[in-house]
Amino acid sequence: MLSSGPRSEAATLTNPRRMSAQIISGRVIGEHIRAELRERIAALKAEGVTPGLATVLVGANPASQMYVGMKNKAAQEMGLHSRQINLAPDIDEAELLGMVAGLNADPGIHGILVQLPLPGHVDEGLVLETIHPSKDVDGFHPMNVGRLATDSGDFFAPCTPAGVVEMLLRSGHDPAGKHVVVVGRSNLVGRPLASLLLRKGRGGDATVTVCHSRTEDLGAVTRAADILVVAMGRPESITADMVRPGAVVIDVGTHRVDDPHAEKGYRVCGDVLFDEVKDVAGAITPSPGGVGPMTITMLLANTVTSAERALEGRRN
Ligand code: NAP
Numbered sequence: 001m002l003s004s005g006p007r008s009e010a011a012t013l014t015n016p017r018r019m020s021a022q023i024i025s026g027r028v029i030g031e032h033i034r035a036e037l038r039e040r041i042a043a044l045k046a047e048g049v050t051p052g053l054a055t056v057l058v059g060a061n062p063a064s065q066m067y068v069g070m071k072n073k074a075a076q077e078m079g080l081h082s083r084q085i086n087l088a089p090d091i092d093e094a095e096l097l098g099m100v101a102g103l104n105a106d107p108g109i110h111g112i113l114v115q116l117p118l119p120g121h122v123d124e125g126l127v128l129e130t131i132h133p134s135k136d137v138d139g140f141h142p143m144n145v146g147r148l149a150t151d152s153g154d155f156f157a158p159c160t161p162a163g164v165v166e167m168l169l170r171s172g173h174d175p176a177g178k179h180v181v182v183v184g185r186s187n188l189v190g191r192p193l194a195s196l197l198l199r200k201g202r203g204g205d206a207t208v209t210v211c212h213s214r215t216e217d218l219g220a221v222t223r224a225a226d227i228l229v230v231a232m233g234r235p236e237s238i239t240a241d242m243v244r245p246g247a248v249v250i251d252v253g254t255h256r257v258d259d260p261h262a263e264k265g266y267r268v269c270g271d272v273l274f275d276e277v278k279d280v281a282g283a284i285t286p287s288p289g290g291v292g293p294m295t296i297t298m299l300l301a302n303t304v305t306s307a308e309r310a311l312e313g314r315r316n
Contacts (some may be wrong), residue, residue, distance in 0.1 A: 022283035024171040024250070026163070028034055032264060034078065036062065037297075040304050041079055044311065046103040051307035052081035053111040053137070053299075054103045056095065058122070064115045064261045070211045071113065076295045080303060081108060093122045097130050104132040111137035111303035113273065116120035134309065137302035148192060151199045154309065161295025163184035163217040164229055164250055165203040173248045173283060176205035181222050183238070184231035185212045185270070189252055192231060218242065248283035252291045 005176040030289045053075045057068045066293045068084060075082035087096065118124045128136075133143035139158040147155035161263060168175050180197050184190035190210060197206040211221055222228050230238050231252035243249060253271025270287025278284050285291060 013227055021249075021278045021281040022171070023278075024167055024173075024285045024290065025246075025281055026167060026285060026293040028294040029165075029170045030163075030168055032170065033297050033316045037078060037300055037304050040308065043231045044307050045079075046303070049307055049311050050079070050081045050108075051111070051303050052083065052106075052109040052295070053113065053303045054083045054085060054106075055110045056085045056087065056096075056099065056103075056112070056114045057183065058087045058097040058118055059117070061117075064117075068113075068115050071296055071299060074300060080300065081107065089119050089182065091122075093126070096122060096127060099303070104135060104291045105131075107310075109135065110306040111299070113138050113299065127206045135306060137299055137306060139302070140187075145187075145192070148195045151204075152276065153194075153211055156306070157196055157298075158188060158192045159295045159298035159302065160231075160252060160291060161196055162187050162301075163291055164193055164252065165196050166298065167250060167285065167294055168248070169181055169203055169289065173282060175203065175227055178206050179209070179224060179225040180206040180229065181209045181211065181225035182231070183211045183218070183222065184233070185210050186231065189231035193231070230271040232271050233266055234270070234271055235269055238272040238277060240273070240276040240280045243277050243280045245280050247280075249277055249281040249284040251285050254287055254292055259289065 007087065022288045038264055041051060042246065055068045055071055057064055062098060072082045085099065100112065103109050114131065116124065118127060123159060129142060130142045131141055133141045136144050137156055139148070141155040144155040147153045148157055170194050175197055182190050182194050194208050194210050197204055197208045209221060211215070211218055215221060222238065222242045223244050225247055226241060227248045227250070229250040229252065233253060235253065235255040235257050249272055251270035251272040255268055256266045257270055259267040268288045274284065
């Protein structure tokens, strides 16, 4: 299990800049976690186990290709065994399910990731349910979702919300006892994050409010937050007047918006109006450079955990 550092360590995990808020850097914290993972990977290798991650990409969606490429590169850099399986966009559903079943049975593969979205003719839910829960390092299998929601047994949490919790802990903002407001209720981010924060113990014990598009007077709710996590998919929608002075703000959003003044004609931003909110918040994540780099790190962490569980299972 990854450990949270003491408050003094948190100072070294942030990039202090000349502005009021502490900047919580996902790059710095992610690198810290990867250093811990390297030790765990070395221990596994000493036992003859190399954690293995298989990624399955159907079709040639450029964004999906980029994400899968980044995941494999990160796995290789960490010394993991990584296998990238590229399939034709018109692959038969049964063939895809057979491929997943083969990976389930492969003892050299500890994590299976099927890149979403899948083409329309494939039943996405069925594919995700076919991945064995013990290798479901994306945390989307109903067994993992249910175990997280009921806080019972071993499970894998989805990587982005797990990354948010690690960022809070490692920057000295333990959510225990705090009022955390989550904006967004998607199955990818908002909902599993609320479940993680509600768990008993490390990274949990928060008082959680979840907002969505039908929430009335969003600003009144977000202003009540000690910790505000925004995953609404709307560029720069959280403004300074929606944040309580001194609150911790975690911005999950990531967008490319047109910007004629930028060299490339666009810039990347989050769901939070960073330039404004940084002057009100006590701590804030940038976007890019915040939650984004944590997501792949948590995928690696889940894969290493899966390999450790498999080794433990062999011993018992
Ligand atoms: P999503 O599936 O579109 O969900 C957005 C959520 O925000 C929904 O629950 C929606 O409410 C809510 N919402 C939308 N407009 C709102 C408003 N005006 N007021 C209050 N709530 C509102 O998005 P997602 O997949 O969770 O992703 C959210 C953001 O995080 C996106 O920008 C995405 O790109 C980013 N993201 C980043 C990473 C990463 O690794 N950095 C990973 C995943 C996602 P309803 O449910 O009522 O529609």
